[in-house]
Amino acid sequence: MANTPEPTPRDGHTVAFIGGGNMARSLIGGLVAGGVAAGSIRVADPGEATRAGLETDFGVSTFAEATAAVADADVWVMAVKPQVLRGVCEGLGDAARSRAPLVVSVAAGITTAQIERWLGGTAAVVRAMPNTPSLLGAGMTGLYANGRVDGAGRAQAETLLAATGRTEWIDDEALMDAVTAVSGSGPAYVFLFAEAMEAAAIAQGLPAASARLLVQQTLLGASRMLAESGEAPGELRRRVTSPNGTTQAALETFEAGDLRTLVADAVDAARRRGQELSAAND
Structure with a gap:
């Protein structure tokens, strides 16, 4: 199933997404909600149900x-799994050499040098790591540009991703695996914590619906305070922690379980996995 209406690009740009999975869907949803014309967006995916x-x-x-x-x-947005990106790029090599697009990759762990080489050695590549809240316009995307991306290309990539939330340019590509580990994978860490809080609330006797609402609104409110107060997380934590109170009792339990080390180890594991994906697909 496919349709081919005439594109109506915003600012003269037509964007092609290669891959229509969860991340592409999040980005496309954010772009359309942010005012980008649907007619300027094209998506390639082998799945008929996904396309429909x-x-x-x-x-x-x-x-x-x-x-x-x-x-x-x-503008080409590579939104396929890292394991298949090489084959996709090599299949588009001739088109890349003739059209000289700006290539934006959201594949975890794959470097700009790899993508440039797979596309024929002349591509302007921006490596991006968005996250799934992009669907709500609340995403966070880390960006790194190879040397072939000029100022206009950087502005183009930033405009594309800024439609889905905040962006941050990273000067050292080696740090992009850390970006992946923190913000790219980070929403899943929050969801896991929410699952655990819900289960704990239910174990204390709260109805499931009440437990979910309490957890959702608590996390939403805390996130807004982090984003809007201008205060460091540690200061916000101290303000809500009364000496010998209920919050202190809970936090002491977290500290006794070495939560900080566990989080650090988890982020490091995600970072190392990004490096492994690069090495495995070179």
């Missing part, structure tokens, strides 16, 4: 083949 869902939900054009999606696009 994207067309229905966002009104974008979809294609079974990547070469068809990129034909009229000057």
